[in-house]
Amino acid sequence: MTLVLRNVRPWGGDATDVTLDGGVITAVGPAASEGAAPAGSASEGATVVEGRGRILLPSFSDVHVHLDSTRLGLPFRPHTGGPGVWNMMLNDRHNWRGAEASVAERATLTLGAMIERGTTRVRSYAQVDVDAGLERLEGVLAAREAHRDRADVAVIAFPQAGLLREPGSAEVLEEALRLGADVVGGIDPCALDRDPARHLDIVFGLAEKYSVPVDIHLHEPGQLGLFSAQLILERTKALGMQGLVTISHGYGLADLPAGQLHELIEEMGALDVSMATIAPAGAPLPLQQLAAAGVRVGLGQDGQRDYWSPYGNADMLDRAWQLAFTSKFRADELIEHCVAVATIGGSSVIDPRTRRLASVADRPGLAVGDPAELVLVEGDTVTAAVMDRLPGRTVIHRGRVVADRLQLV
Numbered sequence: 001m002t003l004v005l006r007n008v009r010p011w012g013g014d015a016t017d018v019t020l021d022g023g024v025i026t027a028v029g030p031a032a033s034e035g036a037a038p039a040g041s042a043s044e045g046a047t048v049v050e051g052r053g054r055i056l057l058p059s060f061s062d063v064h065v066h067l068d069s070t071r072l073g074l075p076f077r078p079h080t081g082g083p084g085v086w087n088m089m090l091n092d093r094h095n096w097r098g099a100e101a102s103v104a105e106r107a108t109l110t111l112g113a114m115i116e117r118g119t120t121r122v123r124s125y126a127q128v129d130v131d132a133g134l135e136r137l138e139g140v141l142a143a144r145e146a147h148r149d150r151a152d153v154a155v156i157a158f159p160q161a162g163l164l165r166e167p168g169s170a171e172v173l174e175e176a177l178r179l180g181a182d183v184v185g186g187i188d189p190c191a192l193d194r195d196p197a198r199h200l201d202i203v204f205g206l207a208e209k210y211s212v213p214v215d216i217h218l219h220e221p222g223q224l225g226l227f228s229a230q231l232i233l234e235r236t237k238a239l240g241m242q243g244l245v246t247i248s249h250g251y252g253l254a255d256l257p258a259g260q261l262h263e264l265i266e267e268m269g270a271l272d273v274s275m276a277t278i279a280p281a282g283a284p285l286p287l288q289q290l291a292a293a294g295v296r297v298g299l300g301q302d303g304q305r306d307y308w309s310p311y312g313n314a315d316m317l318d319r320a321w322q323l324a325f326t327s328k329f330r331a332d333e334l335i336e337h338c339v340a341v342a343t344i345g346g347s348s349v350i351d352p353r354t355r356r357l358a359s360v361a362d363r364p365g366l367a368v369g370d371p372a373e374l375v376l377v378e379g380d381t382v383t384a385a386v387m388d389r390l391p392g393r394t395v396i397h398r399g400r401v402v403a404d405r406l407q408l409v
């Protein structure tokens, strides 16, 4: 099926037409059907989508989202978590089964809302531990199935409660991989499990056994975070896992002296270890330095209005604003780089074989041959679109319109 996006502005540039076929962009330039049929109608075998001068972007990629914990769409619930990862985990554990809807229902609703706002590439966590077993993973897999024609979703089996504190944790993580989780997760190997080598050996051992990538939540500060990151890099190198390891958060980077930070980032670039950020209020990632070292960086919503946090609203354009804001960016090039991170940056984290950002000025993903994973947004420029975050969006997955004006189609 051929789809023509008429009168669109790729990355906010000059207006043109973009033709999609077979799930990829096949032409950029005036489409043949001059004066063709109105929006949504078929014309000479091609369906025309009226861009009305909107900006064309690669679709958003959310690479750090906890679909298994979302409460978006449910009645608002005051926050009850205590300080620290373990207390927050316990708060979630004590409450999640009492939610007004099942994990599958909640994850399906939230994933739908994400697609409606322009996200078609997702890498979501599913918590697996001795309390939840595989229940939450099964909920996320059900949401993926419900939206299988609207978005590509990879699932990370995530040991939120650590691997060493509760007997049976490593076994349930392995079961999750047997059930079909795509990525193996880890978390704070020093601060949570207090035995970093054992924690990481389990995670990387499972990665090797099941041939899956690794994604590790690293909230640890300063030198502790650096130590854990170095252990992760050592294992990446020893196992030849270049391109297959992601450090999420990496809050500790913000505390490091310039020399140590530079050395770590260069090493990450050399081993092709990627990073995922949620654009936190403190500890912003050094985006320019990471881009200069060729480190792939993606963006995510994290938990969304869940037992951990009331933030998150399924809108990656909103989160791109937050990334720009927390990075204290004002220059258009840097704000637009945040959109590049939220789109192509993320897709290159999920799949290292796809296009990646060469610099903060790079705006790839909309050339002939690129995947037809696209979103149309309103705005004079990309920066203006980030500031205004207007609702007039059209979302395309595998060359088909899957959502329009914040509604699934």
Ligand SMILES: [Zn+2]
Pocket: 064, 066, 217, 302, 303
């Ligand atoms: Zn997270």
